[in-house]
Amino acid sequence: MATVGFSDTNMTRICYLLMSYALLVAVTAHETPQQVVTRYNNYKAICDGMGYENVRCKDPIAFQSSLTKQLENLKNQETVIFDKVSLNEGKAYDNVAGVVTAPLDGIYSFTWTTLTKPGKYFVTEIVLNGKTVTLNHTDGRGHDGNPMSTSHANIKMKKGDKVWIRTHGTYGQFAHPNWCFFSGSKL
Structure with a gap:
């Protein structure tokens, strides 16, 4: 049985794609701000479940x-x-x-x-x-x-x-x- 793995880069792309999709749907469906936040949180939960970590920009060294x-x-x-x-x-x-x-x-x-x-x-x-x-x-x-x-x-x-x-x-x-x-x- 083969296992499918995601690289960090691919996982990041998938999460950005899901979150972008959520915002696109929200704009075209005329959702309320609360509905947009709920949809965003749902997609964020999916990304978190996949192991995606939001890495903030570090201070330069x-x-x-x-x-x-x-x-x-x-x-x-x-x-x-x-x-x-x-x-x-x-x-x-x-x-x-x-x-x-x-x-x-x-x-x-x-x-x-x-x-x-x-x-x-x-x-x-x-x-x-x-x-x-x-x-x-x-x-x-x-x-x-x-x-x-x-x-x-x-x-x-x-x-x-x-x-x-x-x-x-x-x-x-x-x-x-x-x-x-x-x-x-x-x-």
């Missing part, structure tokens, strides 16, 4: 921060603290510790940029709960200008998980202030 201090000769795996916050919706980013704490489960998107000077390098990594996810390599050796590098990571996080940027090994020789950024948002 997004931050944008930058580095205001020159960084030189950082220690092995030292946290890079982007101290100036221009946006912190959802208050996920702590600019004192340099750590993002997920307020909700989900996929988060992070981008960070570093700029060094000629003859120096600044190699960083984004970490999830202390484990490296990916690297960003900014190398000014053999260059006349100030090299800049940007990296991006989409990371699946559980509520309470922590993400931060740290030096990769002891490769944090030099980072320019006002040209280094760290941002993120929940998708």
Whole structure:
């Protein structure tokens, strides 16, 4: 015997269709407001019985921060603290510790940029709960200008998980202030 299942998307579509139909019938049948409410409640009860949950829009989670201090000769795996916050919706980013704490489960998107000077390098990594996810390599050796590098990571996080940027090994020789950024948002 085969079982028919509905995905969340299909269930949502069915519920919207039923509720839209109820309103359409109400308009064309010239029902009283009380009759429309009764019909709506009946269709809502059907959707609730099917397991449909009305999900309200969540407040956004997004931050944008930058580095205001020159960084030189950082220690092995030292946290890079982007101290100036221009946006912190959802208050996920702590600019004192340099750590993002997920307020909700989900996929988060992070981008960070570093700029060094000629003859120096600044190699960083984004970490999830202390484990490296990916690297960003900014190398000014053999260059006349100030090299800049940007990296991006989409990371699946559980509520309470922590993400931060740290030096990769002891490769944090030099980072320019006002040209280094760290941002993120929940998708």
